[in-house]
Amino acid sequence: MKVLDNVPFRLNLEEVKRELRLNKKKSSSINVQELIKEAESLIRARSVYRVSYIDKKGKDIVRINGVAFSSRVLRVNLEKVERVFPYIITIGKELEDKASQSGDLLKQFYLETLGDMALYSSMQHLEKHLKSQYGLDKLANMNPGSLKDWPITEQKLLFSLFQDMEGQIGVKLTENMLMIPRKSISGIYFPTEVNFFSCQLCSRERCQARKAPYDKNLREKYRLDDE
Ligand code: SF4
Structure with a gap:
């Protein structure tokens, strides 16, 4: 640390x-x-x-230093990462x-x-x-x-x-x-x-903190349901 x-x-x-x-x-x-x-x-x-190191990758789950996080987006993003x-x-x-x-x-x-x-x-x-x-x-x-x-x-x-x-x-x-x-x-x-950017997958309108435009196609790529 x-x-x-x-x-x-x-x-x-x-x-x-x-x-x-x-x-x-x-x-x-x-x-x-x-x-x-x-x-x-x-x-x-x-x-x-x-x-930290990834010690296990499962369906929509990724385990980092023994702690399992549940997120499809995180799992997809860490596909090629150790x-x-x-x-x-x-x-x-x-x-x-x-x-x-x-x-x-x-x-x-x-x-x-x-x-x-x-x-x-x-x-x-x-x-x-x-x-x-x-x-x-x-x-x-x-x-x-x-x-x-x-x-x-x-x-x-x-x-x-x-x-x-x-x-x-x-x-x-x-x-x-x-x-x-x-x-x-x-x-x-x-x-x-x-x-x-998570903002690409977030359809919230009028967000002052938005860092990238919403991308509906990217949601489909991550197999996320419509919000
Ligand atoms: S910063 Fe705003 S647009 Fe980006 S993920 Fe958060 S709520 Fe959504």
Whole structure:
């Protein structure tokens, strides 16, 4: 198990303005630089991953380091793969505490959005780290709960691959499978030859976090029922 502490993240001024939907008029009414500075002071990004090996592949099941995950999409994606990288990333609790205590809905939205951006940037950092450490060209990742095919209940199995996550990076899993701090993400990175995003199999409309267009044909390829 490897822990990356103080993960560098990037909050670019122009990207922040775009994400916060600040046009020229709105930008002049708030100090975006100050907001970024405040968010940065509240964020402590940490990640943990484990180099893991697949020890069994069954029908819609894949066993990783002795833990069996049930997902047809994961199983298909890992068809030619032997080594995977389960991970957990967090930006800590301070920013979300500050946001919920601010009593200002707009400020809350701004801080939450910056937190999401920092979390995404931390994911990119981990992906880059894995590629350079293990000589990999392309990686894709899946998260329990992102698709009906891989339910959130499997989060518990993913956490069982790690020890003392609360002590190591300050993340705990509740009985309802929610991670605390909320601004945390868990999943499995795996080598791939083709781009893959769970969003391609998700028909949800108007999702701010969508990373790739919905592809109905791909659902058929994975033999998934219509949503
Ligand atoms: S489109 Fe949105 S809800 Fe669907 S998998 Fe992507 S991020 Fe998740």
